[in-house]
Amino acid sequence: MRITSLLLSAIILFSCSTTNAAEEPLPPIVEQPEGTYKNPVIAYSLPDPTIIKAQDGYFYLYATEDIRNTPIHRSKNLVDWEEIGTAFTAETRPTFEPKGGLWAPDINYINGKYVLYYSMSVWGGEWTCGIGVAVADQPEGPFTDQGKLFRSNEIDVQNSIDQYYIEEDGKKYLFWGSFRGLYAIELSDDGLSIREGAAKLQVAGTAYEGVYIHRHGDFYYMFASIGSCCEGAKSTYTTVVGRSDNLFGPYLDKAGRSMMENHHEILIGKNERFVGTGHNSEIVTDDEGNDWIFYHAVDLYNPTGRVLLMDHVRWEQDWPVVKGSTPSLRAKAPIFKL
Template sequence: MKCRTMKKVLTKSLCMLAVFLLATACGKEDDVSQTNNNEDSKTSYVYLKKYGVEIIKVSIQKEEFVYSLSVFKGGNNTAFEGNVKISAWTEEELTAYNKNKGTSYVSIASDLYSVTPERQTFTKEQKSLNFDVKLIPEKLLKVIGENTKAEYVIPLRLESEDVEVKANRQDLLLYISLEAPMLKFAFYEKTVFVQEESTSFNVGTVLNYKIDGKASGSQWDFTSELVVPENASELVTTYNQSNKTDYELLPSGAYDLTEKVHYNINDTKAETTVVIDRNKMEVKYYLLPLKLSTPSSNVVMCDNGILYCLVSRSYNNPIIAFSAPDPTVIHTDDGYFYLYGTEDTRNMPIYRSKDMVSWEYMGTAFTNETRPIWEGEHSLWAPEIRHFDGRYVLYYSWAKWGDEWNSNVGVAVSDSPTGPFIDKGCVIDAQDMGVQNSIDQFFYEDGGKKYMFWGSFRGIYVTELTDDGLRVKMNADGTPVLKKRICGNYFEATNIYKKGEYYYLFASIGSCCEGAKSSYTTVVGRSKNVLGPYLNKTGGDMLYDKYEVVLKGNSVWAGPGHNSIIQVDDDGVEWLIYHGYKKLEADNGRVVLLDRLHWTDDGWPYVKDLAPSVSSLIPVFR
């Protein structure tokens, strides 16, 4: 028990000692005259009552600030006379102090303060003397406002030619805490997607100001400007090095900073607007560094912090925030892209866009009156749009969930991409072709022949179509001229793309439709023949369920797949349009996403990070 009690006492004593040391780590105040050691009994000396680092709060509300500095006598004999003075440290002395203490203090210029009187004389009777350190806050504001990140001090030293100065009690650093209104950015990084010809974004600011320690609103009606720093190019270089990016400085003609930040009396925050001219930008990533400057009130300081605006002609995923699964896209002579999707919107939704980023709803491919009716009521899934022979040809899956032998491929035609589409009936009948779950068709024309690829988790097959593309091409005996299985049972949602000497077969594996739990994944194989075999990197055949991954889910997105025919922009960049679930908004259904298709050096396609992007640079169309 005694040992345990002693441990408690010792622990408590150590804690009290730690608190004491912490409390005395900065400014110190000692009454050395009360000490009675042998050294003090033999000497007479002078010392500063406060020494070390002393924080002084200088209010901009006052015309003059005065700090009273006390000098005391000490030792056994204090009945002496002598001159004392307060002098400033040299820059070399402050540099040495900073190096020793690990600080970075900056000395206030001597013309910004005064010590009065310059020197004083102790009489035998006097025990202490006072010196006044005087500051003009408004003058101080101008200096500190030029570098608000610096830590300013007035380094002072007690000196005497007549009497000893107590060692370690002769130096005082007055650390200046200026209580002035400080204008700062509300944030120091902002992402700006420029999609309109003239894109505006807000820049928020806050005014930090205290009166007698309490937060206060502005006492002035004033404005401040946004400017690009003179060293903007250097700032961009430093930012790129720190963040491993490759931004360029936004060209000066691409932005307008004429609107100022305006504060009314009592305001604590305010915004201004920056305008970006899209036509003065290329499709690349830019950086626009901004700082606050030139407040119209001479008592307001602007923080030196830099706001980095990350500016680009970019888009956010999803590009269509409504459920439009299994998208198919065509670029038409009128300059528009038209997108069609599975009928989560009844009768098959149609969207239109000039840039594949901003889409407008155009209606549906069918109406209740023109909707296909063969073999009774089904669902319209997985459209595939083409244009040949002067008309738009829309293939569709006429499907019944769970009835795979009664799920087939149909076709409709129209003179316009927005319809009305006139149904032409069945193209591929599951029972006639002997292929269970005959859906997810894909049309491909090669070497003067029209092919139809189709199938869903019961093998992927290919057949040849008639010249008008409306029926399967048959032999005289009524059998198809071509029916070939090219993929195993892992796959659905086939898509063929030719690049160089290879045909690339894109497909989807996994579960398509389980919301945030969907495991849909986009995969690929390639062949030098449109009819296969389609192989992975190591020669594994898709017929035996081998593949390479192009795109899969991540922490944000689930089930990315069933991509449209690949689109190419005016810079030759290939783009993948596909559907997926946003995990936190899975109830919105399978929304439409867009991503750039990259290629490895040995010719394999992939999406960056093998996952849907949140945002990216837009496709280029001139």
């Protein structure tokens, strides 16, 4: 079992290289006072995070399998995390793409079960990848695979990965897509299959992947990622957002231009320490009503893998804002009455 803490992160980061790809000096590491945290909150690779607050009061976080079989981490305060296992084992691992990786999980609580949607793909296999679903009684598993919902060549959407589940007016929907358009489709009542006769609907253009829909006030907000995720220090991933008064759009930027034409607002971009800032989690709220978002990035101190970052989301004039539109290096921590 692996425990992460502020001290451990400091030791790991201090021992890593202190120059970036261009040999520019990076900012020094400073110890954090009590009640604060610093990024990365987990300093090893946990791409494409998804998070849920479970019935036991813990937050559970799942990620793309740089740790084989979909790693699971647990926390009470969003800052200190422990690795508690994996969603699957070698024996229970999904098999509909035999040589595929398990990417971009999406965790939900549906009808008294923990339901984990996942993507399965071989890198570059844009017509053979697809989306599946697994269920468990507890957030730590064991998860039982229910098989695929669809493959790209079955639903006629190239690169069918990066799914997100949402409920609206008693109906269940799945959003998904990766640089070939973002789409939505209705699911069955149990969320484990496509509703019979349902038709897919395109909701955004070809600049995006990693879709997440969040309702705040009178609007729906579509979060997504643009750019390259996985080129180390050269990664250009950036988290963007648009909003709509309807779940299915049109999603617009502040100037009223549509995400169907690849227009958006930048939420989180690079800075002198982190690049490739993308594929955000669900927004979670602390006990003081503050909103927080997780995402991955490449740490230029050690540009191997995609580490886990967290930032405070503020709402200004009905738009989400992260201070400076870049990752914080150190900031006030979430507040929980433990």
